[in-house]
Amino acid sequence: MSDTHAQTVPYVRKTMVEQSPPPASEIGVVKWLRENLFSGPLNIILTLISLWVVYWVVSHVGPWLINGIWDADSLSECREIRNATMGEGTSAACFGVIGERWQQLVYGFYPKEAYWRPVVALLVFFAGLAPVLFASLPRKLLYFTMASPFLMFMLLWGGSIWGPIAVALGFGVGYAAIKLISPINGLLGTVAAIVLPILYWFLIAGPLAGAVNSVLPIGLEYIPSKDFGGFLLSSIIGVAGIFLSLPLGILLALARQSDLPIIKWCAVTFIEVIRGVPLIVWLFTASLLLNYFLPPGTNFDLMLRVIIMVTLFSAAYIAEVVRGGLAALPKGQYEGADSLGLNYWQSMQLIILPQALKISIPGIVNTFIGLFKDTTLVVFIGLFDPLGLAGAIRASTEWNGIYWELFLFIGIMFFIACFSMGRYSLYLEKKLQRDHR
Amino acid sequence: MKKTVFFGALTVAGLAAGMASAATLDDVKARGSLNCGVTTGLVGFAAPNAEGVWEGFDVGVCRAVAAAIFGDPTAVEFVPTTGQTRFTALASGEIDLLARNTTWTMSRDVDLKFEFVGVNYYDGQGFMVPKALGVTSAKELDGATVCIQTGTTTELNLADFFRTNGISYEPVPIETNAEAQQQYLAGACDVYTTDASGLAATRATFEAPGDHVLLPEIISKEPLGPLVRHGDNEWGDIARWTLNALITAEELGVTSENIAELSAAAGDNPEVNRLLGTEGELGAQLGLDADWAKNAIMAGGNYGELFENNIGENTTIGLARGLNAQWTDGGLIYSPPFR
Numbered sequence: 001m002s003d004t005h006a007q008t009v010p011y012v013r014k015t016m017v018e019q020s021p022p023p024a025s026e027i028g029v030v031k032w033l034r035e036n037l038f039s040g041p042l043n044i045i046l047t048l049i050s051l052w053v054v055y056w057v058v059s060h061v062g063p064w065l066i067n068g069i070w071d072a073d074s075l076s077e078c079r080e081i082r083n084a085t086m087g088e089g090t091s092a093a094c095f096g097v098i099g100e101r102w103q104q105l106v107y108g109f110y111p112k113e114a115y116w117r118p119v120v121a122l123l124v125f126f127a128g129l130a131p132v133l134f135a136s137l138p139r140k141l142l143y144f145t146m147a148s149p150f151l152m153f154m155l156l157w158g159g160s161i162w163g164p165i166a167v168a169l170g171f172g173v174g175y176a177a178i179k180l181i182s183p184i185n186g187l188l189g190t191v192a193a194i195v196l197p198i199l200y201w202f203l204i205a206g207p208l209a210g211a212v213n214s215v216l217p218i219g220l221e222y223i224p225s226k227d228f229g230g231f232l233l234s235s236i237i238g239v240a241g242i243f244l245s246l247p248l249g250i251l252l253a254l255a256r257q258s259d260l261p262i263i264k265w266c267a268v269t270f271i272e273v274i275r276g277v278p279l280i281v282w283l284f285t286a287s288l289l290l291n292y293f294l295p296p297g298t299n300f301d302l303m304l305r306v307i308i309m310v311t312l313f314s315a316a317y318i319a320e321v322v323r324g325g326l327a328a329l330p331k332g333q334y335e336g337a338d339s340l341g342l343n344y345w346q347s348m349q350l351i352i353l354p355q356a357l358k359i360s361i362p363g364i365v366n367t368f369i370g371l372f373k374d375t376t377l378v379v380f381i382g383l384f385d386p387l388g389l390a391g392a393i394r395a396s397t398e399w400n401g402i403y404w405e406l407f408l409f410i411g412i413m414f415f416i417a418c419f420s421m422g423r424y425s426l427y428l429e430k431k432l433q434r435d436h437r
Numbered sequence: 438m439k440k441t442v443f444f445g446a447l448t449v450a451g452l453a454a455g456m457a458s459a460a461t462l463d464d465v466k467a468r469g470s471l472n473c474g475v476t477t478g479l480v481g482f483a484a485p486n487a488e489g490v491w492e493g494f495d496v497g498v499c500r501a502v503a504a505a506i507f508g509d510p511t512a513v514e515f516v517p518t519t520g521q522t523r524f525t526a527l528a529s530g531e532i533d534l535l536a537r538n539t540t541w542t543m544s545r546d547v548d549l550k551f552e553f554v555g556v557n558y559y560d561g562q563g564f565m566v567p568k569a570l571g572v573t574s575a576k577e578l579d580g581a582t583v584c585i586q587t588g589t590t591t592e593l594n595l596a597d598f599f600r601t602n603g604i605s606y607e608p609v610p611i612e613t614n615a616e617a618q619q620q621y622l623a624g625a626c627d628v629y630t631t632d633a634s635g636l637a638a639t640r641a642t643f644e645a646p647g648d649h650v651l652l653p654e655i656i657s658k659e660p661l662g663p664l665v666r667h668g669d670n671e672w673g674d675i676a677r678w679t680l681n682a683l684i685t686a687e688e689l690g691v692t693s694e695n696i697a698e699l700s701a702a703a704g705d706n707p708e709v710n711r712l713l714g715t716e717g718e719l720g721a722q723l724g725l726d727a728d729w730a731k732n733a734i735m736a737g738g739n740y741g742e743l744f745e746n747n748i749g750e751n752t753t754i755g756l757a758r759g760l761n762a763q764w765t766d767g768g769l770i771y772s773p774p775f776r
Contacts, residue, residue: 075642079644100487104487104489108489109485109489284521287522287525288521291525291528292529381521381522382477382516382522382526383517384477384517388477388517391478391615392484392517393478394478395477395483395484396492397481397484397753400480400638400639400641400642400753401618401643
């Protein structure tokens, strides 16, 4: 058989060929390069142009970064050091300004001996945020979360410890009102829960805190808002805006979907008016117009005014994002909730909002990142956010004429904050993924 | 609901405060510090240093007024203001005194209801060009591209100047001085125009200041001075005469070095004696201590010393006295007599 075969088809191979590696053009780097960068004439041209652009940028920025001078007290000293060590005309960054002023860029004019307070406040913030962000942590920690805003206020502004405690008690008053009066009359309980704390805050809280403080003065040194600056200011405005605007935005979204016409119109008007006007105008309103409306001598903290405006502004955007989430839910979800006999708040809390908010996460985080970066607009009303401080630092005779080093530092700080927010939102989306893709 | 109550309460509180605050001096004394509006940062005039302490020529005026009232030049709360917020801050009472290189113009004085208490720097709009351009007069700038800050009086002055001289220019609008420096150095414009003090300060930061020249033409009048609100003349008097005290001190040769000696006892010069409170009752007329002017001068030195230390020829900014020399030296700085 084999003989026959051998005679008829002599060219048939009888032994297996040794396995040889795939040709060089089909493996590893070369293949990747060919497929991704040099797959056709157009791509070859684009690749070469891109390479040239990358080279151009790196060759200009690289030496500037690497030659950076850190130990100088002024721009002219930087130039002297550069001329002495690298020769005149060399491109070299002057990072001495960061070395000398980074504390100012981070804390503003906050007293140096109290720098530990914002740091501890930041730790408290993360500790309070952790149980909200990560479901695996014990639920008991949420009590700490509730206390953390007061703790942070105490740490940042200082003053008597009894002020924040007296304000916190107001929430206790509201809670007690709901627990005690609601069983008797539901509507009365809701009204009492709103009215009683307000009365308490305006009439009792101040004198109460004053009285206790005169007996037992405990507290930290008071630091006025005008000493806040730099990233501390941006973070406070940003964080306060983010955490106040989320609940407000959700309420607005629900109000806009409401069947009650007055509530609906109010929500629509609010959202459209706030959204229809640029943030910078609201900030000017906060800083200028309110000054005219309020009687002379009124001392209404500018930072508080800005936080209120930023919160309202961002709440309008959040409301629309959440409304998108609500609209994306099939009608069956609403009807299902109704058929279970849940009342409005129960159905929202248990069925609708968890799903709607999940859908809205990317939009909400997007709004927050925008809000955080928008805090730099306060520079126009004379608050010293990092950009404002960069201007002030440039106005000193030592550092006049320096730009990129400051902007680079500020840019990196903002990038870190915004990038972490974006990453967390991705994590949250993955964790809450319920559909089967 | 909550907000209404809140604003209502604020209004009541504010009305009570408004009625109580007739006299600024009393308010300032009760507060224990002067609220002084400054720029958010202008080289030589006002800027915070690495310790967060404000320094500069305008800041010196604030400190002198604080020292005149409290005897303590550090009893000042500096309120940074921008070009947009400065007048509201003053009108609303957020600040007691605005010392923010503000040009004294009729409409600001009359229409905005402010009181300029004097002039601490006579500025004017100038031009800077690269030496390589070979221009020696602004009238040779026909067809030049000009970097100019938008929305300022400099823009209007520039248009007027070129029209009057029948020459044309191409504006390159820019937003801030920082941007202007970059654009000018990058060659985006042939000429940079702004206040002459700003040009000098800008040129001082260049790598090679010698390659750029300031043209001799000054095309506008920019008298910069501190200002207060209308309606409280006593307070305006304090600010005005504090500034005058600094100017008079230079004229009479009273410096921060010899002031301790001069104010120890009445000397030969009666005007020095009246100024320093060793004779007469000028301080009491203002409602201040007899040594008010001495304290104001000791805060940062007399007018000349303030000038030299912050923007003078020995600083990196290197401004010559020019118009800001004493009238005895051919300048415009002139104080009414202390009598």
